[in-house]
Amino acid sequence: MQPPSRRTFLALGLITLTTACTGTDVTPGDANGPGPDPDGPVRLRALAATDALLSAYDALLATPGAQTPLLQPLRAETAQHRAALAHGTPAGSVPPTPGTPTATPGTTPTPAALAVLERRTAQSHLADLDAARPPLARLLASVAAANALHATTLGAPPDQPGPTPTPTPAATPGTVLPALQRALSAEHSAVYGYGVVGAHLPEDQQRADARTYYAAHQAQRDAWQRLLTTLGTTPTPAAGGYQLPFPVADAPTATKLAAHLETRLTAVYADLVADLPAPHRQTAATALRDCTLRAHHWGAPTTPFPGIPDPLPTPTVTSPS
Template identity: 50%
Template structure:
């Protein structure tokens, strides 16, 4: 790891992310013959409805635990419940919400067919009521995976939101004691997908990366270059022991992320961004406390970078970006960062 007296400037501004992509759906207009073209339904609506239903179930779970065994952790649970309310507000954008209707958790809800974008009923299986903090932690972890089931079919803006909500659910689960793996439910394969899977394997050369994906990957690579240097400073200022070993391990994680993005860009026909010749710290690091603050800052800034990467990519690469967003959010809180209800999203 580089020493703390290396005379370079850490430019952590590259961690802020530059790509902000949003998905739009077609609206009404003319059909070219003077007639009015009917507006197309927003394909995000059923995805939003499923995500809101998951959130409503979690809100009801929090209420049940707060009314009983969760009293000892009431302040923390109320904070996490407020995060969920923020998730619901963001996810419900565009969904029908008839006046006077409420969800089981006491928040406004839509009604009707889920396919039309309204909120389906509770997603909690019969007989699996949450009645303890441990069960609530498991429900949060399972929700973190469920959020990502629709990731690849979502618009860039909704995919970014789903990844942020999933990261927040994972943070809640870990804080409540469940650090198990995040499992994404596998969608049922279509008939065409099954036919393709049964056919002979065909070797293909890596396809060139789309421009938006390549730019977002270059931004992630630049951010990881800076993160590697940042953790070099962090490790140099921490005393020998568990914290320093923690910093060394995270340094290696960021080296691996950097190398992975370099390989991916190269395979896609792009020239990977090189490490900057100079870096500047966002504040002076003089002791273990400020070293920990630097680690939290690096990880917090990376959440925005990876949220942008989710929006700019599709398929397995989008899944990988969502995982990176969740992992860096978990590391940020480990180092003491106080993240928002939607890690990586502005505001």
């Protein structure tokens, strides 16, 4: 894989792009004051699925010889998911956090079974994307991506790449066209970046992986181009070149660039979940999941909320008067 031309270096859209953030507010009352949470049924289903997952972690941690160093960080992230999903919900409407169970006699919890449950939890969150308001849809997609990464960490094979978007012009109002163009620009940048990555990796599994991911980003780029064309707008063209965030001269810096590219794309796709109408949210959420897994593959630090900052407010410490 040859590196793209460096004749023109522009600001790398994916790397320096500041996406239009839809916010992480999950408070049900909004500006109209407290009231029924329109997302209530969706939120309660997400909490129930997360509680089942927490109970499964606790049951496995209670067994002799449990892989505590592996399980405890994943369980802690799952608890953060629950707190974020419950945040802003009226008091008394959220079920209490489940207690710590012991292993059921006659059963032997395993990491493999827990990986299956993580993947099922991700699927349940994604099934509710279309029913949620944009901020909650964005959170659900992020948590589902984290669930998919947990499943992989527990030994499950990686999820297969998701489908490309199917054009449905009638369901895509013009107000989302800028969001689609941003996603396309981000994929242009990723395709360019992976050209640089592949050129600096040895001819081994790393380069093979880079080729696979390069092709995946080309396919996603082409899919957004087709969708935008079907919607009657001209897709944003690729720039002649893009400025890299740091010099890339060897395999370590190449893998660092790949991790950076994928991590920045998670933010693009998390925002896109909230920006798009229901028919296209699944596509953006799948892209978020795939970028999360690829970022982890390249050594990017993990986060409980791929693509978004911690949705819970930072406590304010005040000095006593």
